[in-house]
Amino acid sequence: MDTRGFVTCITIVAESIVETRLLEGLSASGARGWTITPARGSGPKHQGMSEIEGGSIRVEVLASASVADRIWQLLREDYFTNYSIAAWEYPVQVDRAERYCDPAPPR
Amino acid sequence: MDTRGFVTCITIVAESIVETRLLEGLSASGARGWTITPARGSGPKHQGMSEIEGGSIRVEVLASASVADRIWQLLREDYFTNYSIAAWEYPVQVDRAERYCDPAPPR
Amino acid sequence: MDTRGFVTCITIVAESIVETRLLEGLSASGARGWTITPARGSGPKHQGMSEIEGGSIRVEVLASASVADRIWQLLREDYFTNYSIAAWEYPVQVDRAERYCDPAPPR
C-alpha cells in the first residue's frame, strides 16, 4: 500500500515557558502530533529570558495545509506580539499521509 | 569548484531504543552519514515507552533519491508496524554533493 | 497585515568547538538570527574529535538568498577543508519576512 502524500511541516522556535500553552493550541488547531527538540538561539528581538528558564524549544508539526493555516493564525494572534518566536513552513513528502492529516475535527 | 547539487533530506523520529538497529539499516541502505538530535514528542500512536528509555531521536539523512527510496523501504518493512516512527523527506541543495551521494555500493 | 514571504533556511552541522567563530561569521554575513540544537552524527570524514569536546551543533539560519550565498562562501573558505561540516539549504515560507531579511548592512 503506497500512501505517499505531501503535508506541511511547520517549525516553531519558542521560549520554553510557553510549551504547555503552545501544545494545547496546536492540538486545538487540529495537529495530531509534534516533535520537540531542545534549542537555544538569537534573533532580532531576543529578550534574554530563555537563558534562565530552560532555553527554547523547537517544535516541528506535520499537518495538512488547512491545519497549518490555523496554526499560523494562532501564532499571529497569541504569540508574535509578546513572545520570542520564529516559525517557518515548507512542504514535505510522507508515507501513511493519513496519520498526519486525518480529518479529525479540531478540538 | 562549484559542486552544488540537490539531494534528499529524510528526517526520521524514532524511539531511541532502536537507534543501533536503525543506523545499521541506514548504512546498509547506502547512507553515508546522518545527524542525530535528541527529541520527544507525541503522535497518533504514541505508546509512552520513550518516556522511560531516554526519549526519542530525530535522525536527518542527506542522501541520493535512490538511497532515500531504499530507506523508505526499510522503514515500511521493519518499523512502521510495530514502532513509534514519523518520517518525512524534502529536497535540499548542498555543496560538495558527492559527499552525500558517492556511488558507494550499498553494504 | 500579511507579510508572508519566502526566505532561505540553511542548516549547518559543525563540531561544537567552532561555535563562537561560526556565529560571528554568520553575523558578519548578515544573518539576523539562528537556532542551535545539540547534535551528534557520522559522516564520510568523521574525525572523532567531537566525541570529547561536547559533540556537534546543528545551526539553522533563516536569511535572504544573498545572505545565504555569503554564508556558503564563508563555509567554503574557512570550514570545508579542515573541519567536519555538513550544510544544506531549502526555501521556506515565513510570516513577518522582514525579521529575517531586513537589509541590515553586513557587519
Added chain:
Amino acid sequence: MSWDLVATNIASVPVLAFLLGVLAAGLKADLRLPDAVYQATSMYLLLAIGLKGGVALRESSLTEVAGPVAATLVLGVIVPVLAFVILRVLTRLGPVDRGALAAHYGSTSLVTFTAALVFLEASNISYEGYVATLLTILEIPGILVGLLLAGRAMSGGNKRGWSEALREVLLGRSVLLLAGGLVIGYLAGPNGYASVEPFFGGLFTGVLALFLLEMGVLAGRRLGALREAGWGLPVFAIAFPILAGTLGIIGGLVAGMSTGGAMVLGVLTASASYIAAPAAVRLALPEANPGISLTASLGITFPFNLVIGIPLYLLIAEWLAGIL
C-alpha cells in the same frame, strides 16, 4: 499484619519522597529530574550496590553462596513461567503480551531491592552481604524465559531483534555496572572501599530518596493509564508479587539464608523490572504493547512493593522462618 512496620517503612525519607512524586504526577506538576541526572543517578545506584556487595562477597565462602545462587537460578525460571500461566487465567492477553509481562516479572527491580536494604538496616535486621550477587544473577534469566515463552507463539520470529535483546540484557548498564561493581568491590576489598565510602556509602540513602522522587512521578503517570486496563491486570500486579515473593522467601530459607536474607530474595522475586526488561522486550517483541507491561510493573507493582510489600515480605519471612 503489623502496621507498625508499614508505618516505619512509609515514614522513611525515600518512601515519602516517592509519594511526593506520585502526588506531583497527579497534580500534573513537573518534579522530574533532568534526564541526564536520572541516568547518572541510576548508574550511581547500580555501582554502589555492586561495590558494597563485592566487598561483602569476600567474607562469604563459596559453599555458603552456592545454595542461594542455585535457588535464585531456579526462581529465575519458575517465576516467569508462573506469571505466563497465571496471566492466561486472569486476563485476555495474547501470548506475546503475556510473555512480555513474564519477562518483566521474572526479572527484578534495583530500586525495590535497594529500598528493602535501607528498610532492613533501619530496622537493624541483618542479611547476607552477597545478596547483591543474587540481584545481578536474577536480572537475566527471567527476561530470557519470558522472551522464549512469547517467542514460541510467534510465527516467523525476528532473529535480529532476539540477538539485540540478548545483547541489551547481557551488556546493558544494569548487568555491567552491577557485575563490574561486584568485581571491583571484591578486588578492592574493605581498604580500597573505605576511600570511596563517603560517596558510594554515605550518600546512598539520600540519592535513593532523590531517585524515588523521580520514580514516583513516573509511577504516578502510569497509574493514570490504569483506567484503560481491565480488572485482571491490577489483580495480577498485586497478587503475583505476593505469590512470587513467598516463593522467593521459601527458596532463600531452604537454601539456608537468614530471615533477612530470605526476605531480600523474596523482594527480588516479587519485584518487576522496569528498566532492563522493557528495553529487551521492545527489541525482541515489538508486537507487544509496552504500555501494558509498564503500567503493571511500574504503575502498580512497584508502588505496592515499596510501600506495603517490603514490610509484608519481612513478616512472611519471619513467619515462615518459624515454621520451616
Added chain:
Amino acid sequence: MSWDLVATNIASVPVLAFLLGVLAAGLKADLRLPDAVYQATSMYLLLAIGLKGGVALRESSLTEVAGPVAATLVLGVIVPVLAFVILRVLTRLGPVDRGALAAHYGSTSLVTFTAALVFLEASNISYEGYVATLLTILEIPGILVGLLLAGRAMSGGNKRGWSEALREVLLGRSVLLLAGGLVIGYLAGPNGYASVEPFFGGLFTGVLALFLLEMGVLAGRRLGALREAGWGLPVFAIAFPILAGTLGIIGGLVAGMSTGGAMVLGVLTASASYIAAPAAVRLALPEANPGISLTASLGITFPFNLVIGIPLYLLIAEWLAGIL
C-alpha cells in the same frame, strides 16, 4: 557598619565562588553548569531546605509559629505594594513593568536565604528552625499581589495567562519541593532524617558553592545589561532591599522571633525572586519586558544581598533588637 562581618561573609567559599562566576562572566568565559545539573542542583537545594525545616518544625509549637507566619503573610502583601509605589517615583516605567518588578521583589530568593543560614551558622548565631516554613509561605503572595497590581492597568486581560501563572506559582518546583520537603521532614523526624543527612545536610554548603558559581555567571551577564538602564532602577535595586529587609526584621522581632530569626525574615523580604517570579510574570504579563526585572533582581539585588546585605541585615537586626 562592621566590615569584619562583611569580610567574614565574603571570605566564605560560596560567596567567593559567586564572585568567581561574576568574574568569568566579565571575561566572557564559560563556567556555567550544564543545564541539567543546574536544574538538579536547585531541586536538591529546595528539598534539602525543606527537609531540614520540616525536622525543625516538629520542635516548634503552633503558638510559637503563628505570629511569624502572620507577619510573613502581611509582609507578602506590603512589600510588593511598596515596591510598586516607590518605582513610580524612581523610574518612568509603566504599571505593567512596575507590577512585574513588584512580583519579583514581593517574592523571595532561595539562594540568598540559604546563604544567610550558612552565614549565621558560621557565625554561631541561632535562628528558629521553622524559617524554612516562612520561606515557603513568602514565595507565593508577593507574586500574586504584583500580578494584580499590573493587571489593574491592563485592558482586556489574559485569563489564560493568569490561570497558567497561578498554576506555575502554586505547583511549580519551588513550592512543591519546599512544601513537600517540609512535610517529609516533619513526618520522618530526626531519626528518618539521620539516614539522609550525609547527602542533604553534609553536602549542603559545598553544593551551594557550586550553584553560586553558576549564579555568579548569570548575575554577571545581567550586570552587563545594566548600562542600558537609567539611574532609577539600580537605585531601587539597592535601596529597596534595605527598606524591605528592615521591615522584615521589624516584623520578625515584633512577632517574637530571635535576632537571628528576625534577620532571616529580613533577608526573605529583602531578596527578590529570579526563578518562580520570572516564569509566572512571563505567562501572566507577557507585555512586561523580562530584561528589566531580571537585571534588577538577578544583576543587582542578588549580588548586593549576598555580599553586603546579609551582614548588613544582621547588624540592623542586632541594633533593632536592642531598641524594640
Added chain:
Amino acid sequence: MSWDLVATNIASVPVLAFLLGVLAAGLKADLRLPDAVYQATSMYLLLAIGLKGGVALRESSLTEVAGPVAATLVLGVIVPVLAFVILRVLTRLGPVDRGALAAHYGSTSLVTFTAALVFLEASNISYEGYVATLLTILEIPGILVGLLLAGRAMSGGNKRGWSEALREVLLGRSVLLLAGGLVIGYLAGPNGYASVEPFFGGLFTGVLALFLLEMGVLAGRRLGALREAGWGLPVFAIAFPILAGTLGIIGGLVAGMSTGGAMVLGVLTASASYIAAPAAVRLALPEANPGISLTASLGITFPFNLVIGIPLYLLIAEWLAGIL
C-alpha cells in the same frame, strides 16, 4: 620494579573503574556518563583540586614555592620541544601534527595528577600542598610552545585561530576553575574550607572513580583506533612519558621538593592533556589530524600512566632521591 606498588595502585576503586570502562568500550557497551554529568564532574574535580591546593598554599612560604614554580616553567618549555624533536625521529608525521602532539604532551592531565595524589595518600607518602599550583601553571606554556613549533611550519598562518586558541587556553574551564579554586581556597582558609570539605574533600575519590569509568570508555574507544597507526606513535606514547616524567622528577628534586612532591611533578610532565590541548589545537591548527593526538594521549599514555606510570614514577623518584 616493585609489582606490589602496581598491584596496590590497580586494586584501587578508581583504577578498577577505569578498567571496567575500557572493558565496556571493548564490548561496545554503553557505560558513558551523560554529557552534562561528565561536564559537571570535571568542573567539580577542577574546583576541588584548586580549593584544596589553595588552602595548602597558605602554609607555604614564597621562597619555598619559587624554585618549584621556576622548574615547572622551564619544564613547560623543554618537554614540548623534546616531544617535537623525538617525534621527527620516531614517526613520519609532518610538523603540524608533531606540533599538535607537542602541545598535548607539553600540557598535563588533571585526572592523572589526581589519581597520583590518591595513590600517594593511600600509600601514606606526603607531598607539598602547593602541587596544585604547579598543575595550574603547567597547563598553559606547553600548549603555547607546541602551537608555536607547528606554526613555524605553516605558511599563511591563521591569526584568528591563534587568538581563539589563546583565549581557549587562558580562559578555558581548566585554568579558570583551577586558578579560581586556588584563590578561593587561599582566601577562605582552613576554616572556610571546613564547611565544604564533606563535598569537595570527602566525595573526591568516589567522584574520581565515576569519572574514570567514563574516561575508561573514552580511552578504550581510542585504543580501538590504534590499529590504524604505525609503530612509532605507540612507542612514543609510552617511552616519552617515562623520559618526561624522569625530567620532571629531577626538576622537582633539584628545586628542593620532597620525594612525593617530585614524583607529582614527574606525573605532571609525564601526562598528556586530552581536554585543554585538543580544543586549543583544533582552533589554531585545524590542519592537524585530531585523531592522532587523541589516540596517543588518551588511548595510550593516559592508561599507561594511570596503571603503570604512577607507581613507576614513585620508584624513580625514590631512586633518584637517593642519588641526588
